[in-house]
Amino acid sequence: MRFETNIRYDFIKNRGKFFYTSLALTIIGILSLIFFQLNLGVDFKAGTNMDVSTETAVTKAEVDGILNDTGFSHAQATIGGDNNRITIRFDNVLEQSDTKKVEDALTAKFGEVSTEVHVVSPEMAQELGIKTIWAILIASLGIMLYVMIRFEWRFALAANISILYDSFFVIAMFSIFRLEVDLPFIAAVLTTLGYSINDKIVIFDRVRENMRFSSIKNESQLAELVNASIWQTMARNLYTVLTVVLITLCIFFLGSPSIKLFSLALLIGLVSGAYSTVAIAGPLWFVFKRKQKVKPKAAKTTAP
Template structure:
């Protein structure tokens, strides 16, 4: 039985032929993404914007009905709530975003919390109220700050790893590819004003992991070919390396998309932002590994001698002594 091959053997696509136009387009998209973030801003969720937090215990149930609660509270007109188990399986924390008209009204935030508690108590008798507290903007600001630190730390650690594993040029290329992927993801959320919450931070970290994985596979093949084909021009060698890893890249991306696209179309609204971010990340991560991480090596001066061990002073003296002895 003949195996199905999505990518034929010995493909010879000249990816690097269009490296300059694609780089220009990518830089324009990155600039546009940051312009959208700075002008339109991100639609922060309760985690980052603050709001009202209600904690409840369902005394007559072993587990809290998370899905039903999300539909019930979402129907009150305060947007999609953030609902999580809190302590025991029958305890929940419900965070909702406060309307602007309520934020500056004395007692308005607590009134919204009371409305949520009353609606849940009417549907689920025997619910015990444990708390009705306001999540301050200061706390939300700390969440945003820590999220930014987490992303920067992940990107810098990855760049350092690639630097140690390969050469400094590869570290710079990997970091630039990650910056490209994160920028376009943030641009999408700013453009469509999708809710930006801690879920999306997790999605961006997943995108960074996927993009890094694909980039390292390409870089590893480039390093092997630099040792094998010492006289091959670098653009041709990069094309060869990308083509040799193309089947693996396509199979990995399609496998992920098979799971993500149905979830994107038919999944719950609470997971739409997370799924959309990862789906976009699959495309931009694959693209950046080919058209961002690989071509930049040409401009950073990588050549056929990059992975040839350099002769130290002691080695040179030993070699000269052997030559004189001969």
């Protein structure tokens, strides 16, 4: 059995390299989460966030000086827009008098300002964290059920392991590099799940189609089938991912600072999804499938 496909690289033969590399990255991510945890934003821990718009350009040094003078030296300030938008994050819930104190100091320095204050209580932060975990679990379970219904349990298991790896990889990268985790980050993780499963279904659909018109007699033929299916869909998957990656890069470099981390998380997830599709999902299905016992065909009986 030969497929009319140029197999440029044998993903099945080299599956061990990908499995061990992915396992090593997963272990590093787990260790990072244990020792460093996540740099949670104000959405997931109690605190206060102030968004201030000014009529004149400001510098971070000027804002930090005002925070020091008002007794909030531990607050974190970032400058966005055309240097006229200030975001200040406080790690504790401020009273209205405290926010008014900061606002008055900014007004005295930069003139008239427009201020929006967002407060997250400890109860709200805990509730958001729990709902986020449930959202990811329900999305993963729904995807697994869909793949099981459309294909079979081996496809579903391989797909779910792969997309969970993609989600965890994004989380691990944010933990390792101490990037802030907020609600847009969760939206990026869930978006990653959608794009990732789309790539895997494309390959699995081609595997199923090739299985339908092939007679698999041994493990080497099964490996050739999976490799051929990967390369037959490689161009389509690459074009899809590259299109979204280009848009994401434009958002990251040209978009508002408030969505930079969202676009970065989505970018990491897209790259991981493209990798796991060809290096984890397909080879994993091969590992599960090759262990399946082929039932012998019933002997034909001839009429006397």
